[in-house]
Amino acid sequence: xxxxxxxxxxxxxxxxxIIIYVAVIxxxxxxxxxxxxxxxxxxxxxxxxxxxxxxxxxxxxxxITVIAPAFNEATTCRDAVRAMLxxxxxxxxxxxxxxxxxxxxxxxxxxxxxxxxxxRIPTGTLETKPIRGIYESREPxxxxxxxxxxxGKSDSLNAGINVARSPLIxxxxxDSLIDYEGLLYVARPFLEDPERTIACGGSVRVVxxxxxxxxxVTEVHAPRQMLVLFQIVEYLRAFLGGRVSFSFMNSLMLIxxxxxxxxxxxxxxxxxxxxxxxxxxxxxxxxxxxxxxxEKRDYRIVFVPEPVCWTEVPETLEVLQRQxxxxxxxxxxxxxxxxxxxxxxxxxxxxxxxxxxFTAFEMFGPSVELLGYIxxxxxxxxxxxxxxxxxxxxxxxxxxGIMLSMSAVILEELTLRRYPNPGxxxxxxxxxxxxxxxxxxxxxxxxTRGVLDGLSGKKGWGRMDRKGFRDxxxxxxxxxxxxxxxxxxxKTVQTAQHATAKRQDGIEKTTLEEEMTVxxxxxxxxxxxxxxxxx
Amino acid sequence: xxxxxVWTNTAIILLLYLLSIWAVTEFLIRPxxxxxxxxxxxxxxxxxxTIILAILIxxxxxxxxxxxxxxxxxxxxxxxxxxxxxxxIGDDRTAAxxxxxxxxxxxxxxHIFICLETVSGTARDRLVSLAHEFGFVDKWRTRCxxxxxxxxxxxxxxxxxxxxxxxxxDLVTALAGEKPLVRLQAARALIRLGGLNDLRDVFFSxxxxxxxxxxxxxxxxxxxxxxxxxxxxxxxxxxxDPLTIIAGLDLLRAWRxxxxxxxxxxxxxxxxxxxxxxxxxxAPYVLESRDFSLDDFIGGLRDESPLVRAAAAEAxxxxxxxxxxxxxxxxxxxxxxxxxxxAVAGLASLGQDGLPRLQRLILGSNRRAAALAFEAMEKQALxxxxxx
Numbered sequence: 071x072x073x074x075x076x077x078x079x080x081x082x083x084x085x086x087x088i089i090i091y092v093a094v095i096x097x098x099x100x101x102x103x104x105x106x107x108x109x110x111x112x113x114x115x116x117x118x119x120x121x122x123x124x125x126x127x128x129x130x131x132x133x134i135t136v137i138a139p140a141f142n143e144a145t146t147c148r149d150a151v152r153a154m155l156x157x158x159x160x161x162x163x164x165x166x167x168x169x170x171x172x173x174x175x176x177x178x179x180x181x182x183x184x185x186x187x188x189x190r191i192p193t194g195t196l197e198t199k200p201i202r203g204i205y206e207s208r209e210p211x212x213x214x215x216x217x218x219x220x221x222g223k224s225d226s227l228n229a230g231i232n233v234a235r236s237p238l239i240x241x242x243x244x245d246s247l248i249d250y251e252g253l254l255y256v257a258r259p260f261l262e263d264p265e266r267t268i269a270c271g272g273s274v275r276v277v278x279x280x281x282x283x284x285x286x287v288t289e290v291h292a293p294r295q296m297l298v299l300f301q302i303v304e305y306l307r308a309f310l311g312g313r314v315s316f317s318f319m320n321s322l323m324l325i326x327x328x329x330x331x332x333x334x335x336x337x338x339x340x341x342x343x344x345x346x347x348x349x350x351x352x353x354x355x356x357x358x359x360x361x362x363x364x365e366k367r368d369y370r371i372v373f374v375p376e377p378v379c380w381t382e383v384p385e386t387l388e389v390l391q392r393q394x395x396x397x398x399x400x401x402x403x404x405x406x407x408x409x410x411x412x413x414x415x416x417x418x419x420x421x422x423x424x425x426x427x428f429t430a431f432e433m434f435g436p437s438v439e440l441l442g443y444i445x446x447x448x449x450x451x452x453x454x455x456x457x458x459x460x461x462x463x464x465x466x467x468x469x470x471g472i473m474l475s476m477s478a479v480i481l482e483e484l485t486l487r488r489y490p491n492p493g494x495x496x497x498x499x500x501x502x503x504x505x506x507x508x509x510x511x512x513x514x515x516x517x518t519r520g521v522l523d524g525l526s527g528k529k530g531w532g533r534m535d536r537k538g539f540r541d542x543x544x545x546x547x548x549x550x551x552x553x554x555x556x557x558x559x560x561k562t563v564q565t566a567q568h569a570t571a572k573r574q575d576g577i578e579k580t581t582l583e584e585e586m587t588v589x590x591x592x593x594x595x596x597x598x599x600x601x602x603x604x605x
Numbered sequence: 606x607x608x609x610x611v612w613t614n615t616a617i618i619l620l621l622y623l624l625s626i627w628a629v630t631e632f633l634i635r636p637x638x639x640x641x642x643x644x645x646x647x648x649x650x651x652x653x654x655t656i657i658l659a660i661l662i663x664x665x666x667x668x669x670x671x672x673x674x675x676x677x678x679x680x681x682x683x684x685x686x687x688x689x690x691x692x693x694i695g696d697d698r699t700a701a702x703x704x705x706x707x708x709x710x711x712x713x714x715x716h717i718f719i720c721l722e723t724v725s726g727t728a729r730d731r732l733v734s735l736a737h738e739f740g741f742v743d744k745w746r747t748r749c750x751x752x753x754x755x756x757x758x759x760x761x762x763x764x765x766x767x768x769x770x771x772x773x774x775d776l777v778t779a780l781a782g783e784k785p786l787v788r789l790q791a792a793r794a795l796i797r798l799g800g801l802n803d804l805r806d807v808f809f810s811x812x813x814x815x816x817x818x819x820x821x822x823x824x825x826x827x828x829x830x831x832x833x834x835x836x837x838x839x840x841x842x843x844x845x846d847p848l849t850i851i852a853g854l855d856l857l858r859a860w861r862x863x864x865x866x867x868x869x870x871x872x873x874x875x876x877x878x879x880x881x882x883x884x885x886x887x888a889p890y891v892l893e894s895r896d897f898s899l900d901d902f903i904g905g906l907r908d909e910s911p912l913v914r915a916a917a918a919e920a921x922x923x924x925x926x927x928x929x930x931x932x933x934x935x936x937x938x939x940x941x942x943x944x945x946x947x948a949v950a951g952l953a954s955l956g957q958d959g960l961p962r963l964q965r966l967i968l969g970s971n972r973r974a975a976a977l978a979f980e981a982m983e984k985q986a987l988x989x990x991x992x993x
Contacts, residue, residue, distance in 0.1 A: 104619060105615045124825055130859050189982075193942040208987065235942075258817060264816050466646055480657060492665055492668045495664070
């Protein structure tokens with residue numbers, strides 16, 4: 071046999087292996103969707119309005135702290151916080167963590183919500199960048215703002231967890247829109263099985279194209295931009311197929327960073343969010359699994375299919391590329407960190423199926439598929455493979471991909487039916503078809519790059535440009551005028567501010583009476599980056 | 606649907622897929638193609654596309670039908686509500702209602718049940734007889750025994766509107782049903798009946814319910830708070846089952862209204878820490894809170910469980926037990942943060958009996974205690990002391 075023949079044979083074998091690999095991914099995904107459908111039906115017990123109303127009056131529901139990290143969110147922070155303060159849940163508090171913003175985020179929040187510098191101290195044990203100050207509202211609203219040095223999203227979440235005092239903490243993105251009833255949906259597993267449930271995530275939906283009024287999504291529509299439609303189909307596929315099934319098997323690996331509810335003691339015990347990864351959401355969930363399974367504790371990490379959060383997806387290829395690169399790096403980092411769990415029966419379904427699935431298909435899938443495209447096109451051009459084989463590859467990669475996307479839209483329609491307009495459903499179907507003809511291949515390329523970046527240890531989040539949520543009642547967010555110097559009355563509050571400032575700076579101790587006297591005069595509190603004048 | 610059924614159904618569907626793919630490949634595609642692999646792949650694709658298109662057609666048709674129904678409901682709603690309201694107050698609207706029934710029986714049914722929930726007395730009796738006349742009552746009574754949880758839950762909700770106290774057997778059986786929402790609707794119907802035995806059945810089912818269903822039922826039981834406190838709670842609090850006691854104490858905690866529950870203080874020595882915690886949480890809401898002695902509070906503040914220590918601190922604060930201030934001050938140094946926070950909040954809410962102690966702690970050597978004390982004073986100054 072000549073070297074050329076060997077080459078041809080090797081080439082053919084590799085091509086067939088890739089075809090089998092791609093076919094297996096798609097078949098597993100189809101299996102997960104079927105499982106997801108039955109799991110959704112089994113757990114579909116929707117609370118009626120009267121039930122939710124009764125629940126809302128119950129003081130025995132556990133308290134939740136919503137933690138929203140914010141970095142240079144001056145454009146959207148006030149509306150986002152206002153929306154967070156009007157969620158439908160009887161007992162919750164919002165902690166906004168200003169992660170060393172260089173814009174007016176903190177001042178705008180101080181001004182808008184009448185914040186004072188409070189004496190509240192962190193009670194958690196997670197290590198974070200130094201906290202410059204903790205602010206609370208003078209008004210009867212449960213809002214806390216932590217001002218800290220820049221340390222990234224994970225560091226901010228950890229700071230929020232330290233300051234939180236409720237048994238449950240909800241990590242959210244400040245730029246996402248929490249569904250009005252999102253906390254009720256996501257708290258439900260904790261009410262049904264409080265002893266075992268340690269974390270819960272829900273469906274993150276795409277807000278682009280929807281009607282938003284007063285910080286709430288009031289009408290769900292599919293937008294007209296194809297790029298956004300493609301992403302909606304992807305979200306449906308990921309959330310309704312994969313996550314429902316993995317949750318059913320108690321091996322859910324990812325609770326979206328945009329919205330996740332956790333038991334605070336479990337997160338503290340696990341060591342909080344890891345600051346050295348861009349996939350901190352996935353990494354924390356896997357670490358929780360690891361901790362609980364290692365110690366053979368009975369637990370569950372749950373996914374609820376209801377939309378708990380609405381996010382604005384990228385509308386340009388450039389931003390989308392950065393986002394997907396980051397997601398892929400997050401997957402690579404998590405798998406690298408927890409490779410010891412792979413095929414380890416001690417970790418149950420997670421070790422034997424879900425993590426290997428993520429490693430083989432979610433992590434390396436794009437690279438293998440890209441190789442398949444290259445080999446198939448190259449093989450066809452140079453006559454190394456037959457036309458039948460090339461067709462076979464495109465059937466299993468492109469045609470199966472189309473069918474999966476269409477199945478995801480069907481699954482949505484069979485179960486949740488969030489798009490009331492038949493035209494929207496048809497549009498999503500069309501997107502499901504077109505998505506596999508170019509967009510998917512582009513994603514494959516970007517994700518392969520992400521794998522390489524992840525393996526080489528590249529860090530960083532990249533910039534995410536957002537337009538802000540369109541609000542039909544108020545139009546788009548207008549540019550804010552620079553905040554004016556705030557003059558507050560209220561001697562007792564000033565006392566508290568002054569004393570806190572002194573105590574945190576460790577300068578001196580004075581009695582409260584002395585401070586009262588001091589505060590009869592205007593007080594200037596020096597901060598790292600700004601000066602707040604109180605009278 | 607149990608976990609086993611989910612797996613079984615998934616396996617059956619996958620098996621059917623495989624069979625269909627094999628059949629399509631073998632009989633439809635392979636005779637026309639040389640490549641076996643390609644034939645298999647195309648067979649799979651053909652089956653999948655056919656299924657997707659079939660479901661799609663069904664879904665879109667369903668969506669269209671639903672949209673039409675919805676439009677019809679919107680159109681009829683006003684006339685229907687008007688006719689039913691007038692009928693309920695004595696007008697003869699039978700002909701109008703019959704004609705609406707001919708147009709849309711489901712809407713008439715739905716609106717009768719909605720109206721029934723809002724009226725009483727003669728108006729209610731008239732609507733009930735109308736529901737009988739249209740056969741809705743028999744229909745839902747029969748469906749109370751169906752196995753389909755969603756249908757059963759709706760049936761219990763609707764049939765519960767018509768049942769008398771003697772007919773509650775189906776509801777009691779459903780209270781122990783498999784699905785939480787079925788149990789909830791059964792409980793609701795029994796609460797609506799409001800007889801002592803019905804309330805007793807609902808109450809003693811609480812320990813078996815999920816926390817969520819318990820929270821909902823607890824709220825709905827509040828309309829019968831006095832009856833329950835007088836006739837059911839004393840028996841519940843003497844139970845050997847801690848879960849039953851906890852269910853009773855949770856009612857008091859959730860209702861936050863003052864009711865008479867003699868002998869509650871005896872439970873501060875209960876062996877279950879959950880019971881001890883709940884006793885202190887419920888204490889501020891019972892008329893007999895004066896029966897709690899200082900020793901009871903001191904015992905609670907020194908309990909081995911931090912949850913009990915925290916609950917005792919909050920109870921002492923809410924009840925203004927000034928004599929407990931020393932013990933509260935000691936608890937500020939508690940290694941459990943929750944208990945320490947409750948202690949400072951307690952001191953802050955005791956006013957002049959607590960504030961000097963907080964000042965002392967601020968100036969003391971323990972940094973954490975000083976910080977917590979400072980925070981509590983700050984909250985007190987703002988009128989926002991955080992007692993749960």
